[in-house]
Amino acid sequence: MSFSFATNLAGAQLPNPVLTASGCAGSGKELSQFFPLTELGAIVTKSIMIKPRSGRATPRMAETPSGMLNSIGLQGPGVDLFLENDIPWLASQGARTIVSIAGETVEDYAVLARRMRNLPGVIGLEVNISCPNVENRGMVFSCHPESARAAIEAVRRNIGGDLPIIAKLSPDVTDIVSIAREVSHAGADGVALINTLLGMVIDTDSMLPKLAQKTGGLSGPAIRPVAVRAVYQVHAALPKLPILGMGGITSGRDAFEFILAGASAISIGTATFGNPTAVTKVKNELESILIQKGFATVAEAVGFAHREVTV
């Protein structure tokens, strides 16, 4: 039986469903030392903002059981330098690029979307409306249906053409399905589930929070069941809405779990910190599992855990 590892993510055709997660692959150069970026289904860039941004003070990281907290705070070069340096370099490598954008206002999202038109190698846009490391929790767009809708509408109106828009959502909400429905109506072609969960670690020696900014985003295998649940719920309610699944994936088995829950593609984040070749490991393992389970395509396996089973 022939097997095809290709997948379609919200209109973006990918040779395989294994992507990097935003903010976990640097500019791409760092990982290209360990494997060619063409191995990836796509590289998802760190979240690009309008201006260069220092990010937050250190310490900005704390290891936790099967996970970590980070409060990077969207450190980045700003959109001008990103378009000047990163995009041409990624294109020169033959990488398929999904650019992640983040704004502080709805207008920021509109401005950034306009800058993303007709870029070489760019096959999609991930709209980060869920970074937990911002000064004002009220500014986490994806925590409120109205602000989530406004940010995605701003991108949709300004992107032009048919570049797929994927809205990245936070699990720190009462009902993630309602937020997914809202961004879908606002023009998102798919959703990325999930961003980190807001957390805290207190150092029992200093008796103070470990992170300089006190709170950070929790990632890694510790959050995987939360992420699988979110993917499952959204796929059950909105079966036609494509999902990019992520949250603690470190093996092909983990990735397969997300696909069974309803993800058309998956992203590897924290696992790359522990292993720079985690992405290629997951990819190879996932391919073997899909073949072994008898699937001819990735699409056949998407949401397979939702099927009715008669005893």
Add this chain to the structure above:
Amino acid sequence: MNPRAQQIQAEVVSNKKVGAYHHMVFSVGDLAQSAKPGNFVAIAVGGASSSMVLRRAFAIYRSTERGVNGGLIELVVAPHGQGSRWLTSLEAHDLVDMVAPLGTHFGIPTEPVRALLVGGGYGSAPLFGLAELLKSRGCRVDMVLGASTASKIYAPLEGKRSVSSLTLTTDDGSAGVAGKITDVLPKIIEENEIDIVYSCGPMAMLAAITKVSESYGILHQCAVEESMACGVGVCMTCVLPVKGDDDQIRMLRSCIDGPVMDGSRVMWDSKGRIPEGTWGA
């Protein structure tokens, strides 16, 4: 980015307790040829089912291109956390997942100079290989090692061969001069007409050494210690504010833009805050 970095399975050759530390030797094959003083390694800890998701970074103590077991990399490990305790519990023939060599290395002057090497705690580790290299280039090498107490000074006999003088300091006076490392620096810098200071150790110590070296107008290359999650430049956690040639301050990654940096460029007084106008990288 260190273009020579590779991910390998390295075999433990030996693991020996030395004072408060462990001296560990790993068989790394050809990779040893590209390791330079100041470079570091990143090791996955805890085994296949580990709940520790982040790599641990260790400065390379020495590298040997050709030993009985092929290329070797030696580390000095302080077993003070869960990951380093796991590492120091390994025995000969155990395998670890290692990425090496990583980061920048100490710059070696083209002319013979008079160098002062300053190490705090097990921060002394990378200085011995550096001392050998400087000596082989005709440099005079003086060394100062400091720690809170005598057992925390790492100064193996073979390491001392390349230095013209060795001064020890301890906070509690249990070895050498009682006091801080920086107390003894002015006298040594003046008496030996030091041209350049190389240092490695806790950040507060590096900041204090920068002040001393600046007051004498001499170069200071330091290997910084920021906690890292990946070691290869993707996690953005080991950053610190550094002023560039263009006077712009940027948050640089100590794993790829460091660990060896020009001490005078680092904005030392930034723990818990970031200078106004700092850019990302």
